[in-house]
Amino acid sequence: MTSLSVASPFAAAANLPLRSLGNLPLAPVLVVAPHPDDETLGCGGAIAQLRSLGYPVQVLVVSDGTKSHPRSQLYPAPRLRQLRESETLAALALLKVEADGVTFWGLPDGAVPAVDPADLSEASASALAALEHCRAYLRRVLPQTIFLPYQFDPHRDHRASWGLVRAALGAMPSPPRLIEYPIWDWDPNQRQPLGDRYSAWRLDIAPQVALKRQAIDCYRSQTTDLIPDDPTGFRLSPELVANFLNPWEIYLEQTP
Numbered sequence: 001m002t003s004l005s006v007a008s009p010f011a012a013a014a015n016l017p018l019r020s021l022g023n024l025p026l027a028p029v030l031v032v033a034p035h036p037d038d039e040t041l042g043c044g045g046a047i048a049q050l051r052s053l054g055y056p057v058q059v060l061v062v063s064d065g066t067k068s069h070p071r072s073q074l075y076p077a078p079r080l081r082q083l084r085e086s087e088t089l090a091a092l093a094l095l096k097v098e099a100d101g102v103t104f105w106g107l108p109d110g111a112v113p114a115v116d117p118a119d120l121s122e123a124s125a126s127a128l129a130a131l132e133h134c135r136a137y138l139r140r141v142l143p144q145t146i147f148l149p150y151q152f153d154p155h156r157d158h159r160a161s162w163g164l165v166r167a168a169l170g171a172m173p174s175p176p177r178l179i180e181y182p183i184w185d186w187d188p189n190q191r192q193p194l195g196d197r198y199s200a201w202r203l204d205i206a207p208q209v210a211l212k213r214q215a216i217d218c219y220r221s222q223t224t225d226l227i228p229d230d231p232t233g234f235r236l237s238p239e240l241v242a243n244f245l246n247p248w249e250i251y252l253e254q255t256p
């Protein structure tokens with residue numbers, strides 16, 4: 001595993017260099033979201049920009065998101081799952097990704113199987129099954145660019161989603177470009193130093209940020225009191241959401 005040694009770039013994010021998406025191969029772009037909302041929070045501006053440039057965009061939502069309100073009687077897991085899927089489809093429709101470009105994998109929220117891409121010998125049976133599923137998905141979509149969660153995101157499902165995609169890449173005829181996006185490093189209390197060999201850059205999304213805001217607002221179960229009967233329920237704080245409404249998004253790539 002890569003070590004962590006460089007200070008977090010998030011303390012002075014506005015100083016990171018700006019890059020454009022203009023030189024991506026005109027081929028399917030895949031956005032991998034550990035939970036229904038990560039794709040919009042982390043990459044909503046990029047998705048809207050890619051669609052306006054004519055790129056086909058596919059979104060893979062890894063977990064079912066049903067742990068956000070585990071004690072709600074009004075929204076038991078099957079209903080919550082349905083709600084979160086409908087929120088995702090509404091958000092992505094605004095960003096011009098149609099429903100047939102969205103795949104809900106439905107793995108358990110909070111328990112996405114973890115694999116170490118460098119050593120699969122310790123992987124559980126459920127992790128190997130998830131990995132095979134991921135390989136089949138990548139062979140079908142054949143993305144040339146993948147936006148995926150940051151390898152060292154503080155949330156385990158984000159790290160596990162990274163691991164599954166990374167371990168499945170060998171199934172592809174040519175390796176895609178991997179662009180990682182941070183979510184929970186935006187929380188100063190969870191933030192980690194930047195992984196060794198990573199470089200961080202910004203994408204200007206000023207023309208897309210109003211649309212991104214509307215897309216984030218589609219996630220009412222995560223941002224409002226829509227689900228009133230679980231006081232322990234998850235809530236994206238306005239302070240956290242504000243980080244995703246900058247006129248730029250932050251991306252991380254491993255240097256060769």
Ligand SMILES: [Zn+2]
Nearest residue numbers: 034035038183
């Ligand atoms: Zn997440």
